[in-house]
Amino acid sequence: MWKGIEITRGVDSTTHSQFDDDTCLFGVASMHEAMVIKKVLDSYSWATGQEINWDKSEIFFFHTEVGSQRAITRLFGIKIGQLPGKFLGMPFFVGAGKAEIWKGLLDGCKAKMEGWKTKWISLAGRLLMLKTVVSAMPIFPMACFKLPGLVIKSMQQKMRKFLWNGNQEQDKILLMAWDKVCKPKGGGGAWLRDWRLINEAMGAKLEMGKRHASGRTLGMGDHRWIPSPPSR
Template identity: 40%
Template sequence: MAEALGRSIYRARENSQVSGIRITSNLDSLTHQQFVDDTMLYGLSNLGEARAFKQILDSYSMASRQEINPAKSEVFFFNTKLSIQKEICGILNFNLANLPCKYLGLPSDKGSGSSNMWDGVVEKIKSRVAILKGKWLSFAGKATLVKSVLVVVPIYQLSCFNLPQSKKEILNRHLRSFFWQGAEEKKRISLMAWDKICRPKSARGIGIKDIKV
């Protein structure tokens, strides 16, 4: 059905119902991008184009019996009068949105070398550590939680962006603190270097994945 939606948009472009946006002169205009159930539409900021997209989406909904969620649908404008923005949002029944934003859970306003984009990941780990610290756990239990819960938090963002060295140290510090300190409020001495903890069990480690790696 998603493929059918894409073909409907291509047909609308061929029939000059939608224009899309032209990135380079030697390529066709860009009208949409699709990723699983997420679709991004590109078009000119005029009422005719908005109505054409609305008609395509309505036809898709009728054919597929899938409903578009207006609460999760947004429109981004560039160099467009506010009155036109409101009319287009009214036609599509989508929310007016502003940049920066997140797309597929990742920030769209930061460069790959930005350190601030990792603040959200650090806060997620800190919040989970705060919850888990309230429970009395053995070293085996804490190792399991570190490996299965805490270390996996940054993996999705790491698939797209490099993690700065400063953030690597901060994240590893929270993991070390949870592993050694556990439920106690006072700090405990680390009995083994973290790089040894992260070695595989065959090398006398615990097998925790080092975030640096």
Template identity: 35%
Template sequence: MVAEVLSQNFSHLIRNKIISGVKVASTLPPVVMQQFVDDTFLFGQSSVIEAKEWKHLLEDYALASGQLINYNKSKIYFFNTDRNLQNKIIHILGCCAANLPGSYLGLPLTVKEVTPKFWESILERMQKKLAGWSGKTLSGADKLQLLSASLQGVPVYFLSLFKISIAMVEKLEKIQRSFLWTGMEEKARISLVNWELVYKPKYMGGLGIRISDLNKALLTKITWNLVMGNADSCKIMRAKYFNHTPFSSLVSSNDLPSGSKIWSNIVKS
């Protein structure tokens, strides 16, 4: 509720043309504030006047709400801004400047394809989880439960936004296969069932642990939320990329609007 008051105050400044915000699409008002989890994102033009207005409003918000803003943990991202102007804005707001590509909540902030190094970090995380499990003392059902709940749980956040490569799928499935049949022991054992059958959906007689299917399902869910969602972020994406064009017509055309790799993955899903 308090954050909503802050948002309305920023909107008031835009209506009175005191600040500009960022114009994302012609059919939407300028974007100045978005929130995700416990973080607040502010968007605006690189100007001393706008920076001062932000600072005054944020100080008033902190005084009225009792919530202190941690400027030491806040970051400013500049685009096409002169270095001298950057320094002035940094001085006014009291934040540090940051550069892209970077990361947010472990996800890379980039418009390009994620590098193999990014996926290698996922592999390492999965292997560390396995290191604490004594697979040889677990039953087959126990191992399957761990695979479903923990191994697939590690990369889900990343699979929700990025399309995983076939090579990386094979590496992840190798970890799954090794744990399921050997408990990650050094000694090799014969696989009891062909892996092609194991990773099939349960209704087809498999165990339902295929990572590539999970990746496609999660990207499709993002697409559904984008097309049907009422959140401001969904409205912004629709206005920017759809331009009142039905999504089905958009993805079937050869003239797709350009965007980040995440947008490309959504369209391909």
């Protein structure tokens, strides 16, 4: 029997997870479990005619003896992966408040604005660049993780300077408060995306999907992703 792993208490064990064309398999680090998984994969290949690309596959161990690692690795004929690893540019594991994890995302956004500052771009052009390019870059990470406030604050400071000055490093007079810039045009703003609100919205969507799948209801303010409604 394929046991899988229990990710957290009070939930059923997990044996697999799929995203796009990638599949992650989970199991106890024992030869018996490994043989069961290998049999399942061989049966799948026989039934569908599809071959598993072992050269592109990796196996990760946690708190497992070296001897067991070698035996299981020989059974599958694949290499041992190294942590911390990344999938679609995102780290497998993210600790709470680890701002350094997001350095790649920040550097990517900064590099975009750095390349634009040498070009003659109007205020409207810079606003369009921020809306269509920079604001879209963190969408996938925000759909997976809650970004630290320090990361959001740092990035929005760079975006604010680039918008008004054409340079993310120079300090000049800001013509409008950032929270107003992010308001809809009908409210006097430029409707630029607020990273903090996007992160909360993406997290709420993820939680709603999880609860819908499990048949549970979702009440406002009963989860860390969803802020409590303002008091009147």
